[in-house]
Amino acid sequence: MNFKKDLGNMLRARFPYIYISSWEEDRVLDTISLVAQDENLIKTKRNVLSWTLTNGIIKDGSQVLKDTKNPMKALEFIEKYEEASIFVLKDFHVFLGDGNRPCDLEIVRKLRDLVYSLKQSIKPKNIIFISPRLVLPNDLQKDVTVMEFELPSAKELEKLLIDMIEVNKTSGRLTVDLLPEEREMLARASLGLTYQEAENAFARAMVTNSSIDKRDIELVLEEKRQIIRKSEILEFIKHDLDMDDVGGLENLKRWIIKRNNSWMQSASTYCLPNPKGVLITGVPGCGKSLIAKAISAIWKLPLLRLDMGKIYSGLVGSSEENMRKAIKTAEAVSPSILWIDEIEKGFGDNNNGDSGTSTRILGTFLTWMQEKNKPVFVVATANNIHKLPSELLRKGRFDEIFFVDLPTKRERIEIFKLHLNKRLKDEKVKSSIHVDDELLNNLAQLTEGFVGAEIEHIVVSGLFEAFYESRGLTCDDLEKAIHSTVPLSVTQAEQIIGIRTWASTRAVAATPRSDRKEYNNFTEESSDIIASRGGRAIDF
Template sequence: MNNELVKQVFGLIKLNNKLIAVESPLQERISLLINLVSESQRLDINCYLWTLEDDQLHQLVVNQETLALQKVEQYQAIAKNRREHYFEILRFWKTTDLSGILILEGIFPWLGSASTDPDFFLTSEWIKSALINLKLYNHSCNKIVILLGPNATLSSDIAPEVPTIVQQLPAIEEISSYLAQVLPNYSYGDIHAAAIAGLGMYLADIDYGIRQAISNHENTPDELVEKLSAYKIELFKRIYNIQFLQPPATPIGGLELMQQAFKTYKRLLSTLAKAYNLRLPKGILLIGPPGTGKSYSAKACSQQLGLPLIILEWGSFRSYGNLAEYKLKNLLALVDRISRIILYLDDFDKGFAGDDDLSKRLAGMLLTWMQERTSEVLIIASANNIQWLPPELTRSGRFDEIFKVDLPNYGERHEIFTLHLARFDARFQNGGDAYTEDEWKRLLKATQRCVGAEIRVIVERAAVSTFCRMFGDDVLPLEELPPLLIQLSALLAARQSMNPLAIREADRVESMRNIAALQGQPSSPIDSSIYSLGNVDIFG
C-alpha cells in the first residue's frame, strides 16, 4: 500500500508540485517513511523530517530496510539563536542551501478551518503564507515540502495550492500478498480466510493482530482467523466507535413482509442479478415508535443476507465537533473497502434534532456517498421521528425502501413471547407450547400495546420471580436442578408492574405511528393468526 502511495507522491513531484499533503495513519508512518526515503535514495534525492514535537530537523537514511535519523546541526544552530517563531523551519527551508524533500509532520491543525482564537488565527495565517511563499520562492529549485499527518484537512483558501494524497485501506489482494510473506506455511485458502478477517485494517494493524495472536503459542489457521477477527472488532470499537458483528443467529417474531424483502436483497447480491444490472436498494429506512424491533430487524437482515453488520449511533457524530466530517469520511471509506456489508445507522433522526450546520454537512456527505458509491453496502437507518430528517434524505433514490415498524399485533406478540419464553422454559423450545389457547388470549389481551422490547422485559421479570419462588439461598448441584416453569400468572404479574410506552406516552406514540403510516409501507401483513383481534373477545 505504501509503495502505491509513494508512486503517487513522486508522480506529483515530477509535475513540479512543490507542496504536497499526505494523509496517512500513525501506525503506517514508519513503513511509509522507509518506502519514501528508499525511493528518494534511488533517485539521489535527500530526504529530511521535521516534527512539531521536538522542533528538530533530521536527515532520513535507510540502511537494510531500517530507518535512521541524522540530526541536521545547521538548523539547530539557527533555530536556537532565532526563536521569533516556533515554525522557524519554514524560514530555514526557504533560504537554506539544502535541497531535496522536507517532510513536515504535525502542521495540519493550523491549516484546517478557521478558529475564533486570535493567536491561533494569526499563527495559522502566517503558516499558510509561509507555505505559499515557499512554493513561489522555490519554484525553480529542487526543494519539495510534504505535509504529513493522519488528518490532512485543508481550509478552502490553501487547498487549491496543495494537492492531497490519502492513504487508502489496503484491498484484499494487497492483504493476501502481505500475509503470504508473514505466513509462508499457510495454504492459499487459509491466506484468503485470514485476509477476509483483516479486511478493513491497515497492514500495521494486521501485523500487530497476528503477533498478538501468536505471542503465546502457535495457532491453527482457524484459530488465527478467529483471534484476528476479535482484534478487528475491538479495534473498530476504539477507532470508529462502532459495533462490528458477524452475521448473528437472530430469530425474529413477526415483520414477515420486511423479512421477505430481505430475502429479495440476498438474490440481488448474486452474479445473475448483476448480469441484468440489478442492484441493492441505495438505502432502507425503518420508522416507528421505540422498541418495535428496528435494531433487531437490522440483525435479522444480516442473518438473512449472510453479511457482517456495522452498528453506528448516528447522533454520536455530533459529539466530535470539528472532527465529525473527518470521522465520517474515514468510516465511509472503511465500509466501502469491506464492501459486502450492512451499515446500520441507529437513531438516525437524533443526528438532525439540532438542525444546525454540522447536521447539514454530515447529511450532505452521506447523500453524496450514497449516490456515488459502487460498493455493495446495504444501508439501513432507523428513526422514531421521520419529521426530523431533511426532506432530501427521504425522497426516492436516497432511501428506496421505507418500512413502517409498528406495534406488534396479536399474532406477532404470540411469536415474540414464544421466542423469549424459550430462553428460560424448555417447554417452549423447538416449537413447543405450554399454554392453552384461552391462556394465550388472556395474555395477549393484557399486553395489547406492548412492543417487543417490553415483552422481553416481561418474560425476564417473570423468569426471575419464578426462580426466586423455586429456590432459597442454598446452592444445589447443577445436575439436580428442576426445570424453570414460567406460569401465566407470573407473566401477568410482570405486566402489571410495567406501564408500556404506548400507554404512558400515548399521544406521542400515536403521532409517530400516523406519520410512519403515511410515509412507509407495512412491514407486517394483516394478522391472520387464531389470536387476531377478530378472534379475541376483548370483553372476556
C-alpha cells in the same frame, strides 16, 4: 484514484509542496521511492531524502547529514541542494500550527521563499510532507497540494495474509483451515486497518491457538474496536445476538440475508453496488434496535452506534466537524454498520432554533449517503417518522424503508417461545410449565396488540412471581402479568394508527403478507389499513 500516476504527474509538473496525511510513513515512503525510480511515471529519476526532527536529513537510507535537525537549517540545505531529488519531511506539521500552538512564522516565510527556487531549479526538486493529520496555515494553502493516500486494499491485505501463512506454515507452527473465499472474507474484514494493524491482527490470530480459520474474523474485528474506542462520538456495540433472537419480521430478515457478503469480490460479477442502508420505522418496542444488532451478527461486521447527542456539542462549528469525524471513522473501519437509533431526534424538526446547525449537519449526512462509495451500511430507526424531513426519505438515501407493525399472532408465538426458552434454563424453574403449542397459542391469543418488549416484560414479571415464592413458573403467573399490563396499542392507539396510515403507501411491511392476515380487531380503522391499504405489500 491511481496514487502513483497522480504523484508522478505532480512531480513532473514541478509542484513545490505535496502534503500526504497518513499514519503509514513507511508505506508512503516506499511508494514515493518506487515513483522516484520509475521513468514511465517521471521523466528524470530522483534521489529520495527524508527528514525527521530527531535525525535531520537522511540520504540513501543511512547517511545522516549533519546540522540539519533544525527545520530552518534543513530548508536551507534543500535550497542549496543541486541534484534531482524529492525531500520527504516527516511530522513537519508541528511547525505549521497544530491547534495547540501557533505556526512558526519564520519557517512559514522560508517555505514561501522556497517556492520560486524549487520551481526554477536546474534539477527538479520537490518537497513532500508526511504527517498523521492535515495542518496547513492560511499562508501556505495556495502553495501546497494535498493528496489522499488510501489504506491498504483488500488485495494488498490478502497478499499480506498469504505471505504470513506461508512463512508460518513452512516452520510447521501453523494449522491453516481457510477456503479461498474465507481467506478473502478475513482480508476484507481487516479493511480500514493500516498495514501494521492488519499484520498485528493476523499475527494475533495465528498465535492464539496455532491455527487460522474463519472464526479468527472476530480477532480482526477486535483491532477495529481499538479505533472506535479512541473515537469520542461513535460507540462500538458488542453483542451476542443473531437473527434467531428476533421473533417474526421474516420479510425484513429475508431482505437482509439476501444482501449478506454483497461487499465481497464475488458481488462485482453482478456489478452490484454496496447496499446503502435501511430506515426502520414503526411501533416502539417491536424490535427495531434488535434488527440492527442482528444484521451485525449475520454479516459479521462491526456495529457502530452514532450518538447524535455527542454530535451537537456546544462550540460553534464543532457539531459539523463531529459529524464529519464520525463519518470518516465509520469509513476507516469499513465494511461496517453505522446504527443511528431514533434518527428523528437528531435530524427531525425538533431542532429548529439552533442557528441552522441541524440543517448543515443533515446536509453533510445526506450528501455522504448519496455519494458514499465505502461499504458502510446505515441502519436508522425511527419511532416518529412524521418528524423526519422529506429529503431524508427520498429514494437514493436508503435502499428501503421498512415498517415494523404490532406483532401478528404467529409472531407473538415466536416471541413468547424465544423468551421462555432463553430464560427457562433451570429444571426447578421450568418444572411447573410445559412450553408447547397449546401454551404458546393461548398466550398469543391473550396478548393481541402487545409489542415484543411488552411480551418480554410479561415473561420477566411472571418469573419474578415464581422467584418471590421460590417455585417454578406457571401459566397463571404469565396470565396474571398479561392482565395487569396496559399495552402501548391502547395508550397510544391514535399515534399507532397515524404511523400505520403513513406506512401503508410509503414503506415495506417487515412482516410477510401471509402473516399479516392474522391481524385481528385492533381497531376497525387500523385493520382496514393493514388489510386493504397495503400499497407496498412486497415480500422478499
